Structure formats: C-alpha cells, structure tokens
Amino acid sequence: MPQTLAQKIIARAAGRKTVESGEIVTCAVDLAMFHDSSGPRRVAPRLEALGAGVWDPSKVVVVTDHFVPAADVESANILKLTRDWVRDNRIGTFYDMEGICHIVLAENGHLTPGLFAAGGDSHSTTAGAFACYMAGYGATEMTGIMVTGEIWVKVPETIRIAWSGEFCTGVCAKDVMLFLCAELGMDNSFRVVEYDGSTVAAMDMSERMVLTNMAAELGAETGIIGADRTTVAAIEATGADVPDDALDWRSDEGAPYCAAHAFEASDLVPMIAAPHAPANTRAVDSFARVSVDQCYIGACTGAKYSDLKMAAAVLKGRRVAATTRVLVAPASTQATRRAAADGTLAVLTEAGAIMMPTGCGACPGMGAGVLGDGETCISSTNRNFQGRMGSASAKIYLASPYSVAAAAVAGHICDPRDFLT
Amino acid sequence: MTAIAGRAWVFGDNIDTDVIAPGAYLKFSPEEMARHCFEAIAPDFATKVEVGDIVVGGRNFGMGSSREQAPQALKILGVGAVVAVSFARIFYRNALNLGLPVLFLPQAEEIAAGDHLSVDPVAGAVVNATQDRTYPCDPIPDHLMAMIADGGLMPHLKKRIEAGLIKQ
Numbered sequence A: 001m002p003q004t005l006a007q008k009i010i011a012r013a014a015g016r017k018t019v020e021s022g023e024i025v026t027c028a029v030d031l032a033m034f035h036d037s038s039g040p041r042r043v044a045p046r047l048e049a050l051g052a053g054v055w056d057p058s059k060v061v062v063v064t065d066h067f068v069p070a071a072d073v074e075s076a077n078i079l080k081l082t083r084d085w086v087r088d089n090r091i092g093t094f095y096d097m098e099g100i101c102h103i104v105l106a107e108n109g110h111l112t113p114g115l116f117a118a119g120g121d122s123h124s125t126t127a128g129a130f131a132c133y134m135a136g137y138g139a140t141e142m143t144g145i146m147v148t149g150e151i152w153v154k155v156p157e158t159i160r161i162a163w164s165g166e167f168c169t170g171v172c173a174k175d176v177m178l179f180l181c182a183e184l185g186m187d188n189s190f191r192v193v194e195y196d197g198s199t200v201a202a203m204d205m206s207e208r209m210v211l212t213n214m215a216a217e218l219g220a221e222t223g224i225i226g227a228d229r230t231t232v233a234a235i236e237a238t239g240a241d242v243p244d245d246a247l248d249w250r251s252d253e254g255a256p257y258c259a260a261h262a263f264e265a266s267d268l269v270p271m272i273a274a275p276h277a278p279a280n281t282r283a284v285d286s287f288a289r290v291s292v293d294q295c296y297i298g299a300c301t302g303a304k305y306s307d308l309k310m311a312a313a314v315l316k317g318r319r320v321a322a323t324t325r326v327l328v329a330p331a332s333t334q335a336t337r338r339a340a341a342d343g344t345l346a347v348l349t350e351a352g353a354i355m356m357p358t359g360c361g362a363c364p365g366m367g368a369g370v371l372g373d374g375e376t377c378i379s380s381t382n383r384n385f386q387g388r389m390g391s392a393s394a395k396i397y398l399a400s401p402y403s404v405a406a407a408a409v410a411g412h413i414c415d416p417r418d419f420l421t
Numbered sequence B: 001m002t003a004i005a006g007r008a009w010v011f012g013d014n015i016d017t018d019v020i021a022p023g024a025y026l027k028f029s030p031e032e033m034a035r036h037c038f039e040a041i042a043p044d045f046a047t048k049v050e051v052g053d054i055v056v057g058g059r060n061f062g063m064g065s066s067r068e069q070a071p072q073a074l075k076i077l078g079v080g081a082v083v084a085v086s087f088a089r090i091f092y093r094n095a096l097n098l099g100l101p102v103l104f105l106p107q108a109e110e111i112a113a114g115d116h117l118s119v120d121p122v123a124g125a126v127v128n129a130t131q132d133r134t135y136p137c138d139p140i141p142d143h144l145m146a147m148i149a150d151g152g153l154m155p156h157l158k159k160r161i162e163a164g165l166i167k168q
C-alpha cells in the first residue's frame, strides 16, 4: 500500500509497517524540543508534582530564545530557571541564546530524514523541511512526553501542494506562504501539507524552511518536504551523520493525498498580509502607499542568513526613509556571524538599520522593538494577529524580507521589484 | 462529570491565541495572565465571565501559538467548556489535557451572546435553554475519555504512574 511521507514516519515511530489516515496510534518520540517560554518553567513544576523524571535526557533539546536577552527581572528569572533545570536534569543539548529554536535545530544537525519529533512551539513544523515529522504541543502534553517518551497521533491526511517553474526576481518562499494562507485558509486542521514540484526542488533549505514554518499558519498538523540531495548536503554541512536511508524518506508513487494543488511560480508577485491575519493577503500593489512606522526583519520565518541577504539586496547603496525605522533581529548567532563576515550586516547598517539581539524579539511581543498605539509595522515574521507585537491598536503587515526592505527605503509599502534589476 | 451550564460568550471565526493570552503577559503567572484574557477584543470578558459560562467560537477557534496559557486562562476564569464549529489542533489538545471540555458543534453560529447553555461532553450534547434547542454533537473521542474522566493529563499520568503502568 503506497504511503505518504507523513504516514511512513508515523508508521515507523509507531512500530508499524503502514498506517491509515484517521486511525489513532502512539508514537515513540525521537527528539523533544522546548524553549524558555514553553519549557522548564512550565514543565518542571508538573514533573515535580508527578514525582517523575525525564524519560531520556539525551533526546531532549532546550533552547532559550523567547526572553533573550533578559529585559527585566521576570525574564531573567525565567532564563535562570531554564539553565538550572537543564543542568539538574542533565539535558542532552542546550542552546543558550544562540538563536531561535527552529533555526538552531536545523543549523546544528538535529534534523535528519525520517525523524519523529515533538516541539513545545507551534512552528515546530519547520523541521519538516528536512523530511522530519515534527508538530507543536503545549506544556502539559510536553510533560507527558517527558514522562513517557510517547505521544498519540490521529494519522492525518496529506494535502499535496506542487509549485513549478521559477520565481521572478524579488519573489520568494514567503510570498508563496502568504499566497497559500489566502488561497487555502488557516483552518487545515488535522492535515499535513506536503510541498513538492520543480520550484521546491530548486530551493535551498532556508527557503524550504519558510514553507514548512508557515504550515502552522495554514493550521496544518505539520508541513513536510521529501528528502533529496539538497537535504543531504545541508545535513552534511552541519557535520552531522546522514542516515543511510535518508533519500528513502519521500512519499511513495501513488500515495493517498486528500487534495492536490498545483501553482506556477512565475505567476506569483510579491504578496502582503494586512492586519490581523495572514490570510488577509493580496498582491503588493493593493497596498501601495500604506506608510509604515517600523520595518522589522526578524523571527524564525524571516531573519535567517538568506533573509538578511534579501534585505541587503534591496538596501545596498540606499538609505532608510527618514519617516520610518528598520530593526533587524537575526534568527541565530550563526546567521549574524555569516552576515558579518561577508559584509551583509554592513550593507544593512550603512543603510540605517538598527541591529537587535538574536532571539524572538518583537515577533511575539516579548522582546525589544514592540509597537505603540496605532503604529503600523511591516514585518518579515509569520503572524499579524491583533496585539501580537505590542499595542492592540497597532497594525502589522506581513511580507518577505525584500518587501520589508523596499518599504524601509520608500517609507511606505511598495513593490520590491522596483529596487532589484 | 458534573453538568456544565452557564451563559454563552460568543466569538467569531479564527480566534487566535494572541488575543486569548497576549504575549506581553506570558512572563507572568497564569493567574495574572488570565486577567488579560481577550483584552484586545472583549475588554470586559475577564471581569464579567462567571463560573460555568461557555465560550462559543466559529471556525478554527484557538489558532496560532502552542501556548497552553490560552485554555488555562479560560479555565482559571471559570469557563466550563468551549463549543466551536472547529478548533485549531494545538488548542484542542491543550484544552483537553487541562481538563477543559471542548466540543465541535457545526451549528455553533446559531448561539447568541448571553444564551443559557448546558453542555454534556461525555454524551455529546449542547442544550440552548434560551432558544429551546438541543444539538447532538460528537462526544470527547474514546481514546481520551479515560484522561477526561481523570480530570486531564496530569491526574491521568499520576494515576498511571501509581498503578505502575509507566516505568520510572
């Protein structure tokens, strides 16, 4: 019986040959990740109440990213609790202030094809770019995983989304996801979104990670992409071992999809999501001249090294408009190092961008760079829900790093293709 | 499980976890967070909601973050159940894990703010006394029934540990 990639991974983790959509199975978790906000501060007291320990500390990865660097005593205490718990419980891997959890997992070779993983964060779907099955769960459920090493899964159906052809200059994976949020809606619950086609095959891993990251905005169980040579090369580059069967982790020919969509990449234009939902997306020209108080390049979606390069491509030799401000919070210290080494950061700062610490920052309204009453922001993040980045009366427009940078130069939303030749 | 009954608080489609549990308050205790529940769209919710009241949503209720503080805030404020056309996956799991009943009701949009509702999550029924209507709906799924009967995932895990069903 042909299986989708998601079914294959779930079957393997459940100790089965095959699984059918709709059945409920229990899966063994290969890797469990949580961060300073969802993790030890909420899991530790629950474990204590149960008198239970961590089932396998070597399979647990903890990352500090939401409250870093501490801006007040509450945040500092949360970080201290996190560090103490990691030490006391001999947790296998701890990344302290090295970047946003989803990016750090990828950069450090934790994600290998066929892995069944659980994350204490909704964008844990990002790992699907590496042909892993990783979904997000809340703190109580993560506590259950800490105790048992297992999780129940209702085997989801898979929606197949194929993109073919090449993007125009100035169009990227972020535009794909904003477009899909409008096209498919945000309530694709209990379904997996699998991406393929020649456009996806040509993407590097950072662009593929945007597709799987924002599967969360589609409401999907997770997003996933079959393994290929690009996947393998990216894992090799981290220094991690590549499993022998890596390239087998793809959907079978004739696998049962519940829906299939096909799109042409060359037809796509830069897309913008208006407040207060990613699904409120239209082409950039419908928003021309919406003026912006802040331009934010940040988050797991839009501040990787490749995203900083996109912003720099627009900002090179230009200046940020006097009526706006540009904040750049790189997604990892590795991204900062690469961008510093090759001059990308200098392009951004020469243009007038303000460098912010690595971490979630203003994306969830927790770190520096939040918005005041009635302010308007264009952001390379993934969510523009009301009140997310600060004031409940602020307006957040979501866009690609190209479009955020273009708005920075013009002081209002505009087409980034006019700045790229 | 005792009967759940109270007034309806009606919200629309795609209610996200940032409005239920705003990020700016995540660093505080769940009790403090609960005071800001729905602040951006229903500023009087946290002070006016009464024990047993029922939150009614449209499609995709609870979309967004994995933050468990969203259903936890509703529980702290005394909300008895959430009834919606559909739920976002993490919110759905989080609520049941915390022992907050959540029920899919295709006709949720017929319920008006302030209607007197009672909910039976085990049998799968929602009664609207104000409109004199009874709706059957899917009960809590079988494989979660034992956990719900125990009051949520934590008491359920405790019971299983004590029974020697989980190796420590």
Ligand code: SF4
Pocket (backbone or CB within 6 Å): A065, A100, A101, A121, A123, A298, A299, A300, A301, A359, A360, A363, A364, A381, A382
């Ligand atoms: S950057 Fe934003 S979306 Fe990404 S993990 Fe942090 S808070 Fe979540």
